[in-house]
Amino acid sequence: MFNKILIANRGEIAVRIIRAARELGVGTVAIYSTADRDALHVHLADEAICVGPARSTESYLNMNNILSAAVATGAQAIHPGFGFLSENSKFARLCEEMNIKFIGPSAKVMDMMGDKINARAEMIKAGVPVTPGSEGEVHTTDEAVKIAEEIGYPIMLKASAGGGGKGIRKVNNVEELVPAFEAAQAEAQAAFGNGAMFIERMIFPARHIEVQILGDSQGNVIHLGERDCSLQRNNQKVLEESPSVAIGYTLRNEITAAAVKAAQHVSYExxxxxxFLLDESSGKFYFMEMNTRVQVEHPVTEFVSGVDIVKEQIRVANGNELSVKQEDVTFSGHAIECRINAENPKFNFAPSPGKITNLFLPSGGVGLRVDSAMYSGYSIPPYYDSMIAKVIVHGENRFEALMKMQRALLEFDVEGVITNVDFQLELISDPHVVAGDYDTSFLGNVFLPEYQKED
Structure with a gap:
């Protein structure tokens, strides 16, 4: 096993990785920007090293400084967490060249699956269903108009190198297409340095279903079931649960088998x-994209499967086989995660950085977990993502999980900054959500208009 790994991230995911590594007997190195000098992950790691100023491009995205920190501290591997450099194939390749293990897939696989156009082509080869769409990059509005006419409206414009909801637009007709294409392309160029787009027929409304997979260097690939991530705002997930109430036994087997087939096709480690997008009316599902990293919502899968995904990541990167085989994986109960952000839902979800003057995190009982890097007296910097905690619950059934989440959110108390805790409490208590009657349109078209009417 590794003696020491460096965590190229911050916040709650850095804390999560440090804890997993410590339980495996592995030493940890935290990196931090000048704005994160007093962050929890800095205090918890065995060593910590500053990699630059507050701006992400000069610190958490500074490949040279991060690799230098790894060399200086003798770290044998780097865990990128999610966001920042986690899906950057150039960084993974630099790690390989420096004989530092990147805890994730190879740069080759990241290139193959990180680019949405390449990923789509590979899934067609693998026999995984994909939505009708463009066969390659789309660079001009003339190309976009022609392709949209061929596949039919409504369509989705997506940045080829995109992620995090950037460079995405829904287009209902030809009149909307040109301005939407130009706006999405400009956003993609600014966010990713790549303005290449592609077009897909829009499956809307739909369920957003994702399947967690794990692979090792011995060729073993397994799935850990599905998560339903259909509650989204502006293409960003708000609440996730596992299993999905929209999927029965047969469809669950089909969609998880397709995910394993996809991972096997690219020799995923x-x-x-x-x-996937699931069209509930037809029961058909379509590949959307692959995330070549650990997900924000991985804890719900850990609760229902009993598998520690972060520990498996470290073991696999060390060359070990997966600790479980598919026939060993069993699923129990129901899990839900709510993302807690320092933001003001009543003011268009504006970020709310500042000093936490008092903090009480929910606790007690079986099946409750809070992943966070907050502490009383901590100042949330304004430079990074607004997510400050994740509340995850597990119950014997979905009703028990819903009630446990309501109880947890009622106990959650943070003073000094505005959060979305009350928003999440209203959402988890909404009759449609309680009934499992929602899709990707629900939050934006049904819940938010009513929520924003309230004083």
Missing amino acids: NAGTIE
Whole structure:
């Protein structure tokens, strides 16, 4: 096993990785920006090293500084967490060249599956269903108009190198297409340095279903079931649960088998997620994308499967076989995760950085977990993502999980900053959500208009 790994991230995911490594007897190195000098992950790691100023491009995205920190501290591997450099194949390749293990898939696989156009082509080869769409990159509005006419409206414009909801637009007709294409392309160029787009027929409304997969260097690939991530705002997930109430036994077997087939096709190693859109009216599902990293919502899968995904990542990167085989994986109960952000839902979800003057995190009982890097007196910097905690619950059934989440959110108390805790409490208590009657349109078209009417 590794003696020491460096965590190229911050916040709750850095804390999560440090804890998993410590339980495996592995030493840890935290990196931090000047704005994160007092962050929890810095205090918890065995060593910590500053890699630059507050701006992400000069610290958490600074490949040279991060690799230098790994060399200086003798770290044998780097865990990128999610976001930042986690899906950057150049960084993975630099790690390989420096004989530092990147805890994730190879750069080759990241190139193959990180680019949505390449991924789509590979899934067609693998026999995984994909939505009708463009066969390659789309660079001009003239190309976009022609392709849209061929596949039919409504369509989705997506940045080829995209992620995090950037460079995505829904287009209902030809009149909307040109301005939407130009806006999405400009956003993609600014966010990813790549303005290449592709077009897909829009499956909407739909369920957003993703399957957690794990692979090792011996060719073993397994799935850990599915998560339903249909509650989204602006293409960003808000709440996730496992299993999905929209899927029965037969469809679950079909969609998880397709995910394993996809991962096997690219000889995938480490943790990854295959995302699908499910058309509930027809029962058909379509490959959307692959995330070549650990997901924010991985704890719900850990609760229902009993598998520690982060520990498996470290073991697999060390060359070990997966600790479980598919026939060993059993699923129990129901799990739900709510993302807690420092933001003001009543003011268009504006970020709310500042100093936490008092903090009480929910606890007690079986099946409750809070992943966070907060502590009383901590100042949330304004430079990074607004997510400050994740509340995850597990119950014997979905009703028990819902009630446990309501109880946990009622106990959650943070003073000094505005959070979305009350928003999440209203969402988890909504009759449609309680009944499992929602899809990707629900939050934006049904819940938010009513929520924003309230004083």
